[in-house]
Amino acid sequence: MEDEDIIEMYFSRDSRAISETETKYGKYCYQVAYNILRVHEDSEECVNDTYMRTWNSIPPTRPSCFKLFLAKITRNLSLDRYRRKKAQKRGSGEVGSEAEYMDEILGEMNEMKDAGFSPDSMAGEFSSVEDEVLAGELREIINSFLSELTSRDRVAFLMRYFWGKKTDEIAAKIGVKEENARKILFRTRQKLKVRLEKEGYSL
């Protein structure tokens, strides 16, 4: 079934839209979630949540690319779950092996301070006009930043930090050694850091 047909089913509130989404993109969404969570059960739950979130988002949203729309929802839900689990484990003193992978892939993220950006706000559901304006500005900044990168560096950066791919996979994709892929990622992170600071965001 074509994506447009599935989207139309959402608009007409036809519950078969969910099963069609599952059939066509279930595995894809699972892979997106699994790349972040690395736990089968959690990934499956995230995918199920994705269907519900999609059901609640369409309408009014009409995605231009349904597949990537699903990927973004799945990814945000996976990050939510990762964040919650990490907070729970930190509270209990437990450290999970699956979190270690995420820590690595996200570059040893710092302590999660409450920066005021709720996950939902980043997922496109803004709680206030101010958030919405801010998100619009950030959207512009991030896409402007990405547009200034070379194609190779952009692909490497997004494969790592959007799709959660391993560095050896990235290296194979862009045709450099793994060590060099890491260096490209480092260089790109530095550029992003400077760009955000230039725009007035403290880090």
Added chain:
Amino acid sequence: MKKKSLSGLDILYLLSLTDDKYLAECENYTKEKVPFYRRREFITAFSAAACFALIITAAYYTRTGMKNSCNECYVEPSRAETMADTGNDISEAVPETGSADDYEDIEIKESAAEEAVPEAPAAETEAMAEEAAPVEEAAPSVPAETVPSDNTVPEFLSEPEVAEVTEAEPELPALTMNTELDYGGGFEGTMYLSDEEFLDCNPGYLPEIDGGTLPVYKNPHPNKAGVPGGLTFDEMTAKFTGLCGYFNVDDSKPTLIYDENNTLSLGEDYVTYIQSEGYFTHSQSGETVVSLSATGSWSVFFGEAVTPAQDCTTPEEAALYFADMYGDVLSLGDEIKVEVRSDRNIHGEINSSYYIYRKSAVPDKDELLSRELDFAELYLDENLSLTGIRRTVMPEKAEKVGDYPIISADEALDMLKSGAFLTTVPDTLGESMMYDRDNITSPMSVELCYRSEAPQEYFMPYYRFKIKLNRSITTDDGESLTSYGAFYVPAVRQEYIENFGEMRLYFN
């Protein structure tokens, strides 16, 4: 409006605002090839040649000019002096070599090539410098002391790693395909009553391949003739002994002794080692027969079918039951996938084979490798009893050559339609055309697989397309069976395959 502080996780959420076009680019990205005349090696060689030519020319004119003007006091300059005098003009002899983008993946070091590159416009020069310079120079300058140490900067953004980025050297050895296909005089194809039945039995198999690479292995015994290069005789003896003990082919665990004729005695039974095929087979009294190949693959066929101890209503249930029952010797792990492969014989009867292999949560590289190179076939009778097991392992002595980039199924389809494929299907059979080689129609199914039959020098991945052939036969019952043939397109990118161009030359 108050700007906010961002944590590392914030930035990851922020990336959800990325435009779709950039995300789609990740899926479609393929590294652009640098033309040979813009590669570093070529530029270096070209510059060196130009330099040499310039030196010779300059030396000639210097000598003749001086001779003409001051013939009586001419002293031939030394080679070093000549080079020093002429080196600064080398760049003039080198043609335009392209824009900054052309150099994106080329490491530029201090060399004749660097000196030879003509002056580029300022913007391009800057871009080139950024690409070429070590990372510590290319990265925006953020003094270390300005970075707070109280975790306000996400470590995500502060990895202290700086070095030069260089292009990967082509380290993967070139591969060769076996283009001489042998399918026992016939062709690889299956028969069904209808397209619907075909699709039921051939759903296709395209696992997700993270990283876009698949391993290729060197076959230790690519030739059927001669002494095989798999397990040694002693290794086979040990393995065979273990199998016989496991399947209890003798009341006591047998001790194998082999004489100078390589015949093993096993109680009253005997085992023959067929040296030319690297093959152990045990037989006697019509009981359980164990066989072992030098590849490490083995089979057992029971004198009396093994009945499941619990009710199994489907072959899949029975297969899982036996996979568990013989789990120790099968060594396929706990997560087993059962795949039923069915087709019809010339009498219109359905034949089904039951394959088991390691199952992944989502079909992926690991599952593919088990499905193709490390699996078992279970033989079930009509009562769902087990009559035999054939366990196939990739030759235990096969060495991994490397992980090779693979093409997508869509790219493979394009190649198929362009005629770049291997098949045992003859394009004509008798006077009728089986298929039009130059006008391949849409395939009925596609699956990622490994061709692993013995003559392969390398075990490498292929896309196997099944195509409906212009051939049908009528069964005794008057039903019409249509044939579907197998067509292979190498999945490894063609630049890694030495004899890729031979494909159009070979067909049955």
